[in-house]
Amino acid sequence: MENEQVQGTPAEPTITARERWTARLVAAWRFTRSTASAIAKLARRVRASDAYARCVQLARSGSARLRRALGASRGPLLRAALLVLFVEGAVWALTGPLVQRIPPGMVGVRHSPWGAGVEPRDFAAGLHWNLPGLHEWHTIDAGTQVVDFGTFTPALELRTPEGNLVGVAVAVPYRLMEGRAHRLVAESLRSSHADMVRANVEAVLLTELGRASSEDWLDDERRREVLDGAGAAVGAALESLYVEADRVLLQGLRFPAPYETKLLEIQRGTQKRRLSEASANLKQYQLIVDRGVEENSRAVQRLRDERDLELTELRNERKREIRLFEIESEAE
Template sequence: MVTKVKDVIAGVRRRLPGRPAARRGAAFVLRAVAVGSLVGGVVWAAGRTLVVRVPAEAIGVRAARWGEGGIEERDFAAGLHLGLAGWHDWHLLRRGTHLLTFSGEGEDSEAAALDVRTRDGTQARVGACVPFAIRSGEGHRVVQEGMKASYPRLVRATVEKVLVQQMAGLSAQDLTDTAARGEWVRENLDELNRAVRPLHVEAQGILFTSVAFATEYEKKLQQTQLMHQTTQLLDASRVVAEQEEKVATRLQEIERSLQEVTHELDLQMDRLKNESAAELALLVRGTEEYGQEVRLAADQRHAELVSEGNLELYRAEAARTQLANEAYAMPGARLYLARRAAQSLRLSRVTLNSSDPDVPNFMDLDHLTELVLGERE
């Protein structure tokens, strides 16, 4: 490979005879490409010869071809691991859950349904599914004991034997009862795991997929189930009738209690109304009495105040009259009153006697004033 690179560089130089700088640049690029290719090839070859990839769905088991190393006492997880080509051998086992079926159906089924004779002598064909997986950390034991290719068949044979033996303790009725089958699984799963423990696997459960009996027994079983369902229906009808009766009785009790409560509430309402009416009557009567008392007191006080006012008026009038009399008793007042009287005198007809000098002269106001005052005879 190095010789080929040198030949390529020499050919480039011959094609660029008059350009030394260009020849040097091209030679440098070619050398870099050649070195990169060489390093990449070395890394790829080293990876192929030094590193092994274990897939995510597999358990890796490493074994040394030479010396006394043999199979290593460990399981390798998914990822890249050291593996020298020509020195190490790698064994890959399936990681995760295997499905072991007994139904005679599907691509993965290698065995027909289980032929089981129950404890009451009934022949049945039972379909089952048992999920299992290699125990954690024991994959290398499978390879060490030479069961890498045969452990699925060994597990199937062991599981089939244990299931047929343990199902023989069930009755035909138990096979048709879901609760009884579930209880049987809980009781026998540990027994199954003890049987497959030497194969370094663990059963994760037992699933019943089908149960079939002979045709005549199937008919009898259907008649029995029909009778059982009829009995259950009658029992359910009786329970429904009892419950309906209880409900009716309870409704009557509720109705009676409701009537009693309603009657009691009505009595309480009437009592409260009567008490409220009595209290209202007392309040109205008290209000009227209080109003009468207030009005009586107001009338009395009004009369007293009117009397006091009239008395004060009478006193004022008397004082005015007294003052007027005192004022009128004075000479000036008498003169004023006489002059007012003379002015106010109205005569409809006057007969004058010129021969009598004592006849008053009504045309002379002073003369009339003196006559009123009594100062002229």
């Protein structure tokens, strides 16, 4: 029969999950016990070694010498140290919450949620009076910051009036106007101020720099005029955000590869033209110098001739005087 067990064949034992976990815990306990036993044996060997005994002896002797050196003054010194620590802790606990520290390079703005609101003044770096629960403080960076296009963010992509694409990498340094930090807090601009500054700078630069032609970017004087005009426009646009910015720094310029090849040829032609003009100017200057040298030589020779003539006349006159003197002497 199918349901009857075959005679002489034992049934396979079944292991429950609880028994498996019990076996694992027993194995882990045995491993831990054996490891602890090995560590204890190693510690006993270390304690039994001469080096360990010498270290313990040196430590005990050093402690004894220190106690003898301190002597009777150990108690007063300890009490004085504890008193100083207690006074410092008490001063910090009492005055710490009453003082607000503004780090260097930052400006503080004090806000009274239960009083007059934002105080209309900026607090410089240092320590200022604070009432917990009555005053809230905001710190704003007062140093120079930079809006960058082209280093950590994509460069500005512009199209010149003649239709050429140009990538311009620029940086615009700016800083908060003096005495205007509290206006940022009062007008709820503190959290979004940096993003608003960047958006305004980008909009102004796209407009101002987009008016420049390819030749403007290639010529030094015209490029400087373009950047100066863009800096003035950026400064005017950022006044409403209480920011000062007066210049735009050019970091890089990129044209499409075919146009850059054309520009390279134009620059080579310009350099050759300037070189020929410089050579012609040099020849003209050389002619002027040669003419001046020749005129100077003639003038020097004329002066020499005049001097020689004067010397000759003086010699002749002296000879005549000497001759007359000799004649008068013979007559006497």
